[in-house]
Amino acid sequence: MTRDGWVLADAFDRAAPTYDAMVALSPGYHDQLATAATALVDRLPRAGADGGPVTVLDLGCGSGASTRAVLDAWARAGRRPSDLNVRGVDASEGMVAQARAKEWPDAVELVVADAVQHLAGLADGSVDGVLGAYLLRNVPDRERLVREVARVLRPGGAFVVHDYSVAGSLRARVAWAAVCHGVIIPLAVLKRSDVPLHRYLYTSVRDFDSVETVCGRLQAAGLVDVRHRSYPGWQDGVVHTVVGSLPDRGSR
Numbered sequence: 001m002t003r004d005g006w007v008l009a010d011a012f013d014r015a016a017p018t019y020d021a022m023v024a025l026s027p028g029y030h031d032q033l034a035t036a037a038t039a040l041v042d043r044l045p046r047a048g049a050d051g052g053p054v055t056v057l058d059l060g061c062g063s064g065a066s067t068r069a070v071l072d073a074w075a076r077a078g079r080r081p082s083d084l085n086v087r088g089v090d091a092s093e094g095m096v097a098q099a100r101a102k103e104w105p106d107a108v109e110l111v112v113a114d115a116v117q118h119l120a121g122l123a124d125g126s127v128d129g130v131l132g133a134y135l136l137r138n139v140p141d142r143e144r145l146v147r148e149v150a151r152v153l154r155p156g157g158a159f160v161v162h163d164y165s166v167a168g169s170l171r172a173r174v175a176w177a178a179v180c181h182g183v184i185i186p187l188a189v190l191k192r193s194d195v196p197l198h199r200y201l202y203t204s205v206r207d208f209d210s211v212e213t214v215c216g217r218l219q220a221a222g223l224v225d226v227r228h229r230s231y232p233g234w235q236d237g238v239v240h241t242v243v244g245s246l247p248d249r250g251s252r
């Protein structure tokens with residue numbers, strides 16, 4: 001819930017039918033998700049914590065673009081499809097309905113739930129990897145989300161945060177304001193998507209943590225080898241991928 005009774009999950013429900021068309025207009029959206037998913041797969045253990053398939057959570061999976069990116073990155077790494085389970089979790093029924101309308105292998109499960117509440121129901125060390133693509137900014141208690149991710153990760157497991165962040169860079173803040181007011185919000189009007197959600201996109205990014213703060217959150221939760229990267233073009237310093245790992249037992 002945000003101001004004046006405006007509820008984020010409801011806004012995503014309204015935007016769900018046009019979501020894929022909107023992100024198709026965003027240059028680099030899918031390529032950058034592919035890079036983030038590859039960064040996750042590169043850090044995943046060879047087998048799951050219980051010796052079975054590797055388990056990945058895609059928190060805030062939306063209409064499934066990030067879930068698909070994980071499957072594709074896994075395949076590009078030459079790993080067997082049967083060695084991976086992915087659970088997409090999203091608070092918006094409408095977004096999950098869009099995802100469920102797509103074709104998925106049996107290894108993919110899609111769940112309607114709040115990310116923090118879903119994590120709270122999982123056992124310690126039960127997950128091998130977590131992706132949060134465009135999620136963290138939307139979660140009111142970010143510290144709790146990161147802490148819960150660190151708790152459910154097994155030693156050697158990995159967490160990737162992929163999101164917009166402009167705090168601390170005047171150039172990035174100006175670029176973000178120009179793109180939102182000049183392109184994204186007008187396009188939402190043209191495409192009959194949810195305009196308040198796209199205004200929220202502007203303010204939520206404007207007010208989000210700096211990328212250094214995001215890295216610090218992961219480190220404070222016990223993750224190590226925390227690195228971040230950005231992308232070329234106007235998104236340089238605006239779109240970021242942050243990667244961290246829980247220390248392996250041997251290195252603790």
Ligand SMILES: C[S@@+](CC[C@H](N)C(=O)[O-])C[C@H]1O[C@@H](n2cnc3c(N)ncnc32)[C@H](O)[C@@H]1O
Nearest residue numbers: 012060061062065066090091092114115133134
């Ligand atoms: C911008 S979309 C990104 C979807 C997908 N990860 C992608 O990369 O295309 C953000 C998603 O996060 C979901 N979301 C926001 N807050 C959430 C929360 N607390 N728990 C679960 N999902 C949440 C929204 O419903 C929305 O579908």
